[in-house]
Structures are given as structure tokens and as C-alpha cells.
Amino acid sequence: MQRRYYGTLAAVAALSLAATLSGCGAGTGSGEVTLKLVAADYGSNASNTSQKYWDELVAAFRKKHPDIAVEVDVRSWKDVDRDVAEMVAKDEAPDLAQIGAYADFAAEDKLYPTSELLPIPTQANFLQRLNQAGEVDRVQYGMPFAASTRLLFFNEELFEKAGLEPPKTWQGIVTAAAKLKAQGVKYPFALPLGTEESQAETMMWMLSGGGGYQDAVNTGYDINSAANIQTFTWLKDKLVTPGLTGPIDPGQLDRQAAFDAFTKGEVGMLNGHPTLMEAAEKAGVKFGMVPLPSPDGEATPSMGVADWMMAFKQNGHREEIGEFLKFVYEDQNVLDFSDAYDILPVTVTASTAMEGDSKHKKLRPFLRELDNSELYPVGKTSWARVSKSVKANIGKAVTPDGDPEAVLNGIAKEAADAEAAE
Incomplete structure (x- = not known):
């Protein structure tokens, strides 16, 4: 740095x-x-x-x-x-x-x-x-x-009990989450896509999958890109549908509730920011932190x-x-x-x-x-409307009958409308 x-x-x-x-x-x-x-x-x-x-x-x-x-x-x-x-x-x-x-x-x-x-x-x-x-x-x-930035937090005691190392790839997340579930962990991977701050969780996963809210040169929105659709299809098929995200529908799970569960020792992994570190320490939870894994383990931009x-x-x-x-x-x-x-x-x-x-x-x-x-594209006056749409809709992309492409297309249309109105 x-x-x-x-x-x-x-x-x-x-x-x-x-x-x-x-x-x-x-x-x-x-x-x-x-x-x-x-x-x-x-x-x-x-x-x-x-x-x-x-x-x-x-x-x-x-x-x-x-x-x-x-x-x-x-x-x-x-x-x-x-x-x-x-x-x-x-x-x-x-x-x-x-x-x-x-x-x-x-x-x-x-x-x-x-x-x-x-x-x-x-x-x-x-x-x-x-x-x-x-x-x-x-x-x-x-x-x-x-x-602030975001890192993947993991509960060291739960990982040690399950014989796990911190994941480096998406498949590593799935493997670890499955073992944690078998050990009875309530939230193997907490995925908060509720209305509190799901625009952040969404962006983290988009970046990890090689996409993002904007195109490669940051001139316009690219919310329904192939990379973003692939990312949310993976989340639905590999984490949510197999029950690796816990007992609450990710679309109903807010960030603070996920953080609270982590400080209670109920979460194996989740994305978090520096304030979670202090809360976990005060609660006596031993944890580690690594960058959010990517599909192939290569480094990708984090969300700031x-x-x-x-x-x-x-x-x-x-x-x-x-x-x-x-x-x-x-x-x-x-x-x-x-x-x-x-x-x-x-x-x-x-x-x-x-x-x-x-x-x-x-x-x-x-x-x-x-x-x-x-x-975030905070310099765009349209961002407030786009963020609101993400919060309201992104959780639907990973429900059992959800259609990630359709949900992202809907958010992308609202983004285009908002940008046209700037």
C-alpha cells in the first residue's frame, strides 16, 4: 500500500x-x-x-x-x-x-x-x-x-473442529460450508441479502465473480452482465438451494442479524467489515479473515x-x-x-x-x-434509485424458484431508467 x-x-x-x-x-x-x-x-x-x-x-x-x-x-x-x-x-x-x-x-x-x-x-x-x-x-x-473494506470472516474454532482451512476458491466455500453444516453449524455461510445493506453483499459477490455494478471503464451500469448472472446463479444453485446459508431465506436476512449471529458463534463464514472485528473480539469469538475467494482463486477487487x-x-x-x-x-x-x-x-x-x-x-x-x-458509483445521481432497487429485489434471485437473470434484468432496466433521468 x-x-x-x-x-x-x-x-x-x-x-x-x-x-x-x-x-x-x-x-x-x-x-x-x-x-x-x-x-x-x-x-x-x-x-x-x-x-x-x-x-x-x-x-x-x-x-x-x-x-x-x-x-x-x-x-x-x-x-x-x-x-x-x-x-x-x-x-x-x-x-x-x-x-x-x-x-x-x-x-x-x-x-x-x-x-x-x-x-x-x-x-x-x-x-x-x-x-x-x-x-x-x-x-x-x-x-x-x-x-472501510470487506473481508471474509471465518470462525476459527468451528473451522478447527471441522478440520478446515480458509477457502481460496468458490468451490472451497462450498466444501467448507457442507462440512460445517454436517457439524451442526446454524449458518455455514451467512448470506445477508435483506433490505438493510444487500447492495453491499451484492457488490462483493459481483466483484468476486469478475463483474460489478458498472462496465469495465465505469461509464455506465452493467448489472445484468453475463458475469453477474453467473455469480447469482452459482449462489442460488451451490449455496442457497443445498441449505448452506442457514435457516433464514437470504432475502430476509439483514446484515446486522448476520453479524449478531457471528458474535454468538452460530456462523461459520460471512463477509464483514472492521467493526465486526471489534464486536467478535468483545464476544470472545476467535476468527480469521481472508479476501473473499474467487472462482479460480485469483485475486479480484474488493468492495470499498x-x-x-x-x-x-x-x-x-x-x-x-x-x-x-x-x-x-x-x-x-x-x-x-x-x-x-x-x-x-x-x-x-x-x-x-x-x-x-x-x-x-x-x-x-x-x-x-x-x-x-x-x-459504489456514488457520483451518479441515479445510484440512490439503483441501490434501492437492489435492496428490494436481489434476494429474489436466490430463492428456490428464483430466476437470477430475470431479477438482474429488472434491476438493470430500473438503472437505465434512472440514468436516463439524470
Whole structure:
């Protein structure tokens, strides 16, 4: 991972000597300004809510910038995207939002471009893959705030009992799942294709099978490609129909329910992100992690996910927003958030620091996967509609009487309609 970033790090260092963004000086000299930020909660309960992180960060920022106050309103992931959209629709946009999607607001000319907010060294310090994902028509509006990737988790005790090694191929998954089933494991392979986050599970399997949501050059959707149809036909025929995915129809199994079952020792294998690691450790579950196998065992891109920071034009606080964001993206602040929630940092320098720190050893596999990951097509305003269609329909592709090709054709048609409406 570090090798790829040497050039970028050099550019950041060089730019930092001379480049600054006009209008991003220390303080505005125009009296106190109060910025409003609506942010998503990464905590699992009141004791580790993100509000604590933001309160501490804002207090530290205010010491350096007494003329800029920041009010942070942290809301549940279940509500925050919708809530911000409603605020914008009422012409009550916050100055900043840290949520899951930005493209609709950018398309409506509601957001400041990143180039008007941050000095060039800060812009250049974002991981390149995430920078590109934050663009609409080659202009960056979405600033990456948090990232994660996915790995295949397996229960080491269940594998040892069944005499198994981590699978490297799809056939290896089937063989392991069959042995786990014979040992009485409730979910040999948990396959959450319910409405909670099935767009993620879907993308993981598409990439593993050589496909994806978009075509090879990422210019348009390719949801019903031959590779994707083959992947979901395999899932239906080889995992679901033989009963290797557990007692619940995958289309009715949500991600959190699958994660909860893993922490109870009821799951042999499933795809997971870094927060599952912490939950499993707290539950005393011994686990291993490997990249999701492919049909032939060759490496394939993993799925990466980023959440976004965006700045709204409505209140006109560009300079103050820029000052705050420069502080937000300082290495120590990025690392503090990553430490608190087992999230991957979004900047080159913070990523390099994390990879070199032994206390983050368990996150290194996720960091390496981020280097080779593919992200959702979040720069498309159509993505929200496509994601909704995937959540509603993909589980039907693997039911006993399901038709993977027909289901993917239906989602592809909705994607084409949504793209035509952009």
C-alpha cells in the first residue's frame, strides 16, 4: 500500500511548502460565526456515540479559532441521510453534513466544490481512489470522511473442529460450508441479502465473480452482465438451494442479524467489515479473515465503502467552513476517529501512519484491500434509485424458484431508467 503512495506523498510535501487556497486564512475578522454540522453516528450505543468525538474536536478547534463556533447534531444512520435531504428541501441546509451520499446535492448546485474550501495539500492528501469517487462531472464535491473494506470472516474454532482451512476458491466455500453444516453449524455461510445493506453483499459477490455494478471503464451500469448472472446463479444453485446459508431465506436476512449471529458463534463464514472485528473480539469469538475467494482463486477487487463530508452554499460561510475542515482532516483527528470506530482513514498520511503502527495490526488487511477496492458509483445521481432497487429485489434471485437473470434484468432496466433521468 505504501509503495503506491510515494508519489502522492511527495506531491503533498511539495505543495505544502507553497500552495494555499485563497480565502482560507486563520479567522475571518468579521465577528463570531456559528457553523452547523449534521453528522452520522458510528457508535453502537450511548457510551461510544460519535457525539463525544465531535464535541472534543470542536472544543479543540474553538481554542484555535475563538471566532468560529461549531454546533454538531449527530443522528442515527437510519435517519441522517433522509433528515439532511428534508432540511435542504426546506431551504434549511446545514453548513456541513457528514452522511452517505452527496451527488444529488451537487447536481442541484447546492454544494461548494472542494477546491473552494481546502488548500491544495489537504485536497491532494485524500486517497486517490476516494478523491475520484467524490467527483461529479470531474469536479470534487464529496470529501471522503470514513472508509472501510470487506473481508471474509471465518470462525476459527468451528473451522478447527471441522478440520478446515480458509477457502481460496468458490468451490472451497462450498466444501467448507457442507462440512460445517454436517457439524451442526446454524449458518455455514451467512448470506445477508435483506433490505438493510444487500447492495453491499451484492457488490462483493459481483466483484468476486469478475463483474460489478458498472462496465469495465465505469461509464455506465452493467448489472445484468453475463458475469453477474453467473455469480447469482452459482449462489442460488451451490449455496442457497443445498441449505448452506442457514435457516433464514437470504432475502430476509439483514446484515446486522448476520453479524449478531457471528458474535454468538452460530456462523461459520460471512463477509464483514472492521467493526465486526471489534464486536467478535468483545464476544470472545476467535476468527480469521481472508479476501473473499474467487472462482479460480485469483485475486479480484474488493468492495470499498466511503462516507462523505459536504459543505452547503446556502449560508455562505465558505471561509469558516474551510478553516474547520482543514482541522478535521489533520492527521491526529483522522486517526482519533479511526481508532474510536475501527474505520479506515481517508488520507495518505494518516493511512501510512496507521499501517506503520503495531497497535493497528489487525486493520492492516483492510487497509491493503482498500488499495485494490472498487466503490459504489456514488457520483451518479441515479445510484440512490439503483441501490434501492437492489435492496428490494436481489434476494429474489436466490430463492428456490428464483430466476437470477430475470431479477438482474429488472434491476438493470430500473438503472437505465434512472440514468436516463439524470
